[in-house]
Amino acid sequence: MTRPTPRTPGAELPKHPTHLWNSPEPRRHYDVVVVGGGGHGLATAYYLVKNHGITDVAVIERGWLAGGNMARNTTIIRSNYLWDESSNFYDHALDLWEGLEDDLEYPILFSQRGVLNLAHTLQDVRDSRRRVEANRLNRVDAEWVDADGVKEICPIVNTSDDIRYPVLGATYQPSAGIAKHDYVAWGFARKAAEAGVHLIQDTQVTGFLTEGDRVTGVRTSRGDIGAGRVALAAAGRTATLTDELGIRIPIQSHPLQALVSELLEPVHPTVVMSNAVHVYVSQAHKGELVMGAGVDAFNGFGQRGPFHIIERQMAAAVELFPVFARAHLLRTWGGVVDVTPDASPIVGLTPYENLFLNCGWGTGGFKATPGIGDTFAHTVATGTPHPLVAPFALDRFVSGRLVDEHGAAAVAH
Incomplete structure (x- = not known):
């Protein structure tokens, strides 16, 4: 593809209003509950609204929004991975990065x-x-x-x-290149909140509501919340949640x-x-x-x-x-x-109906942010893995169809 001329915006910083989003009381049920209010969770909520018209969404964060890895990375963005599956995904993410400031109507200093x-x-x-x-x-x-x-x-x-x-x-x-990580998170959060997404902070997800092999909601420190679909974007703590369902995640x-x-x-x-x-x-x-x-x-x-x-x-x-x-x-x-064992993420379906998985990004999560938001939202909204993340399904660790990116991801980035 033809790339635009690389640009470096001016260093003029945005003037923030007092509040970019509200902190609503959680309702008892949502169409989609996203577990994890970092970059991936916020981007998923944004693209659920933008691409699929789903606004009855709650993003539940155990601490403050983007206070985990999103605020603790070094902001590098690139797509020069070795294998087709990885480079195709990250190049899609880079395409989105190039237009993200205009999409969010917020300066991210890309x-x-x-x-x-x-x-x-x-x-x-x-x-x-x-x-x-x-x-x-x-x-x-x-x-x-x-x-x-x-x-x-x-x-x-x-x-x-x-x-x-x-x-x-x-x-x-x-x-x-790079971008300003907290501005990216704030931009996604502001746009999602404007569309009616509930951003619920200081709320711990402790388990799941189930009916047979179907997930029907989450248990939280503020009570049970029902959900049509649950999307996990909790990074390193994902396995502590999936253990509650007996799902073994190799991270x-x-x-x-x-x-x-x-x-x-x-x-x-x-x-x-x-x-x-x-x-x-x-x-x-x-x-x-x-x-x-x-x-x-x-x-x-x-x-x-x-x-x-x-x-x-x-x-x-x-x-x-x-x-x-x-x-x-x-x-x-x-x-x-x-x-993960092959230094590539895990994205897609789980053995439980209505439960979707996004984890295992290792040191490459920030650069993936708009790309995984877009493709994970598609996966959650349609119930079918987006073609760009289909190779990163959980069952590859059984089938042996690994995407080994240790060479491209050996150093933190």
Whole structure:
């Protein structure tokens, strides 16, 4: 497909009204209940309204809207995945990202500044070139650049040959970039609320109402709520809910740490990622560096991790970007990522009628937000998996039709 010229909007921030949405009392029944008020849940509600005319919807969030992974990620958006199933889905999401600010009538600071995925070994080079060719077959705007090309795109990268992991080149996707994560969530929430969707915060879903093999609603900390259909978008905590129904979901939850620096002058023009040294760096609109690493090895739901992960991440970042050696760390945080055996999501039907599943996005959930909102809303509204998410059905772990994206998703993103 032909991409528009990448653009970077001005850094002028929106002036928010006092309230973008109301906090209504939950009714006793809705046509659709969405469990999880993060980016995926809010986007699903928005597209249920926009594409299917379903407005009798409740989004139920255990804390505050978008207070989980949506507020705890590093906002990278790209579609240069290896396998057809993944690149087709993420390219659809990127198409939606390009028009999302106009759709939501809300500034999300979407900036198509490009993404470099560095190669440090000959095997990295082979794998990267293979991914570029696969991307081109799927009409994704990917290209291979050598070390000089990396330096031209991002002059502050250390491309000397006397470092632990010399830069031999990189894949480059010009249309990739970043967006302001909380603005994205607020835009979806505002539009959904305007259409009559109930956004219910501080309400814990504890189980399900069932009749035989059919789900008829949810049990919550504020009482039972009936539903024609229930859509799970609870990320790492999905398995704690499906366990109530005896549905085994092959996901593991891990902490994922990230950090930001003090405000700096604009020096970093793109996004740079490295699987080998497990660090990725971009510069936000205000000027802070946003950095992340690989997931912490242990399982858990904690939103903080051990400090040695940060130390290793900073050592790698300073080696790749010597100009940042004196930058001060401002704050760190952690999210909880839900990882599947093949590093691809689980989306679609469940053994229970009227219960739909969306989880297992690992470190790729933010970039999927409009794409999964669109395709999951289709799945919930029609009862049939959208063609773009059909390959990610739960039964692939029985059939063996895996979509193994460990190579493209090995580093958090």
